[in-house]
Amino acid sequence: MRVAGRAWRPIWLEADGRTVGIIDQTLLPHRFETATLSTMAAAAHAIRTMQVRGAPLIGATAAYGVALAMAGDPADAALDRALDVLAATRPTAVNLRWALDRMGRVLRPLAPAERTAAAYAEAAALVEEDVRANAAIGRHGLELVRGLAAARPGAPLRILTHCNAGWLATCDWGTALAPVYMAHDAGIPLHVWVDETRPRNQGAALTAWELLQHGVPHTVVADNAGGHLMQRGLVDLCIVGADRVTAAGDVANKIGTYLKALAARDSGVPFHVAVPSSTIDWTISDGIADIPIEERPAAEVTRVQGRTADGQVVSVQVTPDGSPAANPAFDVTPARLVDRLITEAGTCAATAEGLRALFPGRR
Ligand code: MRU
Numbered sequence: 001m002r003v004a005g006r007a008w009r010p011i012w013l014e015a016d017g018r019t020v021g022i023i024d025q026t027l028l029p030h031r032f033e034t035a036t037l038s039t040m041a042a043a044a045h046a047i048r049t050m051q052v053r054g055a056p057l058i059g060a061t062a063a064y065g066v067a068l069a070m071a072g073d074p075a076d077a078a079l080d081r082a083l084d085v086l087a088a089t090r091p092t093a094v095n096l097r098w099a100l101d102r103m104g105r106v107l108r109p110l111a112p113a114e115r116t117a118a119a120y121a122e123a124a125a126l127v128e129e130d131v132r133a134n135a136a137i138g139r140h141g142l143e144l145v146r147g148l149a150a151a152r153p154g155a156p157l158r159i160l161t162h163c164n165a166g167w168l169a170t171c172d173w174g175t176a177l178a179p180v181y182m183a184h185d186a187g188i189p190l191h192v193w194v195d196e197t198r199p200r201n202q203g204a205a206l207t208a209w210e211l212l213q214h215g216v217p218h219t220v221v222a223d224n225a226g227g228h229l230m231q232r233g234l235v236d237l238c239i240v241g242a243d244r245v246t247a248a249g250d251v252a253n254k255i256g257t258y259l260k261a262l263a264a265r266d267s268g269v270p271f272h273v274a275v276p277s278s279t280i281d282w283t284i285s286d287g288i289a290d291i292p293i294e295e296r297p298a299a300e301v302t303r304v305q306g307r308t309a310d311g312q313v314v315s316v317q318v319t320p321d322g323s324p325a326a327n328p329a330f331d332v333t334p335a336r337l338v339d340r341l342i343t344e345a346g347t348c349a350a351t352a353e354g355l356r357a358l359f360p361g362r363r
Pocket of ligand 1: 055056165166170174253254
């Protein structure tokens, strides 16, 4: 996607053919800065500190992290260590495990001397596949958007989204925002309600920034406004992304997604979840019992980051000294509250049968 007229992706191989460039997402929307990852440890740090975040991008960064490890030492022990260290960075997004399993499967049978080139090639292939998957999600989602927009001739379709499931969260296009970008580019009038997404404000900071760059009309709202907007008939459609979808269609996504799905069901608003197949965990069915939910530092709740009038980016405390805080980073929306899953293979009901029909090779 474009930033100030120039095409960017959130991750790329640098011209030296070894190090990896990223956009440092902890600084957006106030500063657009890139960073260079030169070691596996730097890739793990970038995932852990959320310089890169979003399920597909975490997977891609981990894949390049393995390549960086192989460039330093392609022996078996270094490969095992890289897979272990990177797997421990964040627990909920299954794309991380999916990418590392794939790297391990490709690299383990090879002689160490062959591993570095193969690792870079596999990481690059994984990135390109993610871009193609998200573009396909965009095309399938566009048809859903087109259908709903036809019912509102002359008025913008009002879409609510949560967190950031845009191009910054993937290798390009985004998942939930891919249909938004394609609909906007196709001339369908849209207006996006952007949940701020406390505690880290990925909506207010990242989704709003992305939409602004692309010229998509939007309004940032406090997380708690979504139910009210839906009840008043001001939302035509909710689209969110996911960090893990079970084989039966339960959806783990950024904390607060479940409440939006409940409000959407109560108000009769369609609630769709856009996911590449790399986000589907075919090994589990019960999202509430089986998806590990990341607990992040309490300081993300007790403090907020923002820009002062003189342009400095600072973090300030919003809670009293001494009040403990808890920070579960994801929740699970049961499949029964999801209307459609939008994948690269098409859309389906959020059921085991629906998913199996789209991906017949998977159990
Ligand atoms: O904690 P984050 O910012 O990594 O959480 C990201 C989300 O919850 C996204 O909605 C999800 O990864 C889908 S990304 C296309």
